Amino acid sequence: MTEIVSTEVATTRTITYRQALNETLRAELEHDDKVFLIGEEIGIFEGSYKITAGLLEDFGPDRVLDAPIAEEGFVGAALGAAMVGMRPVVEIMTINFSLIAIDQIVNHAAKMRSMFAGQVSIPLVIRMPGGGGQQLAATHSQNLEVWYAHIPGLKVVAPSTPADAKALLTAAIRDDDPVIFLENLSLYSAKGEVPDGEQIAEIGKAAVVKTGTDLTIVSYSRGTTTALEVARQLEAEGLSIEVVDLRSLRPLDRDTICASVKKTGHAVVFEDDWLSYGIGAEISATIGEGVFDFLDAPVRRVAAAEVPLPYAKSLEKAALPSAADLAKVVREVLNISSTPNDN
């Protein structure tokens, strides 16, 4: 279902999301000597989440550059290198710390091509994980993707599988515009089949990752994993759920979303982020504009409680959207009373 522009092979391997990223970075460092990596602790420490393991050793300190704790400085430096012909791939340790670099990203990287009438290209990738649920407390558990998805001039992708991690990262690195590449802490160890050989996804395309006829769940990143789990669980109860994985948050593939909802007549958006002004709000509005006449029930959003995420397990669990919350809302939208064995 994934849109692939070029593909050479048929063989696949089952690897983790982490490994898919690592192999892709390696392949791109080999493919183009203008590509280099920059970020905190990506070399000697091999990355906070070990995404860059082994790369310093094999490519040396000019290609894998450890930066001091200076997000605004090194993101801006990567941007400058991109302006004069390099293809930097930045790792920001988590999306929370990108707020220190946001001026360089939003006021500069996103603006330059337009503001300078197309005279400069910004082939810059910024990789960073988001996500809560690991008791990292309020400042270290945010998603914030909507901050970037809101900005014209940026492209924002959020792969949910190892295969997409590979194909979208390759596409991002070869893209001539700044791409925000969103990872998720809880996806790094997730396994999936990944095709061998060069894979380049088309940025801006969603994928129907499971077909169904009764209701559409729209999600992205880790949320897609939960959506698929719920869809399969409800299938056992005789419900046919379609799952749309956004893959790209900007641009947004409105056609794929609307085509699915036109068919099913029901939609629920599942997101890890806070509800107000979120991705779900955009999806919901899109469905309202595009396929209002085909809706059999209002679109619902399942999102995080709007609170700085507390450390305590009890509160954290209550604040984050779960599979059970999603299943409950799907049933409500379809007007089905829940089964007694449901949690």
Added chain:
Amino acid sequence: MAAKARTRPESTVESTGGEPADTLRDYYERMSLVRAFELRSSEMYARAKIGGYCHLNLGEEATVVGLMAAIEARDYLFTGYRDHGYALLRGLSPERVMAELFGKVTGVSGGRGGSMHLFDSETRLFGGYGIVGGQIPPATGAALALKNQEAAGPDAAAVMCLLGDGTTNIGAFHESLNLAGLWKLPIVYVIVNNGLGMGTTVEKASAEPELYKRAASYRMPGVRVDGDDVLAVRDAARDALRQARESRQPVLLEVMCYRLRGHSVVDPARYRSSEDTTIAQQSDPVPSFRAKLITAGVLSETDAAAIDEAADVRVSEAVVFADESPEPDVDDLFKYVYATAVANMPAALPGEPVMDAL
């Protein structure tokens, strides 16, 4: 390797000369308490009683005790996330600190902050911050307020802002020191230089690795002191605080110490050379201060053992308290989002409809 290259100042207090025996004994008790608390925190993390990130003061005990002996109750303390020892010596009970680590409602931050975000308004421990450098601008602002609120003098309050060596590379550090230097604020910035920011040595992160020299750019005194020497740390911090209180002269104090273990409890620190690890272990301030006091006749071996035992018992009590305390009530999830009730406050749990049909 890096550790060897680090220039450490000559210890100003080689002996315990002149210091009352009670004070020395007291300092050893505090060092022993921090050590016991941190070792137990590590153990509790391994037993999944503590979650998230957990950064320990192991190896930094003399620094923690020296700084906290210098600060006065009226002063404000801001720190990074490596904050357990400071909270304990600021006077918070081990029970309430351990309870915070356990995510319990009896914790210093109500279980909402965890290890990195200890806060206690009563003792003026003003956090506990997980974002590198996040504490530096607010600490500077607190000093700005103090300057407006009271006259300079020996009884005036000051701010102590702790930060790591790696943290001196973030913009907020430079912006804040410039403000403090420009506006003559009563603040002491303390760089707790343990030689590493995660896996990165000071030499690999800072173009001027003699970090106290960075003060020159802001026309403030820069002082470096041996962090394994509790008395030297205390005296240097007292002197810096005196300048802040009496002359509104901000000071940058660099305290040289070692991080005994990984960056956080889950980091095995494989990137560290065995030589560096050996140096860190050899300069461990807890056994060396203990030995020094025994040699000086301040403590007998039995006294020292009794102190260690008492610290361990104290921490055991804290663990029992933390374990038996309740988790925060889910009904209180939104309790602290705003100061007062506000119309239309979003308070839906995940999956709850945001609108009832009109």
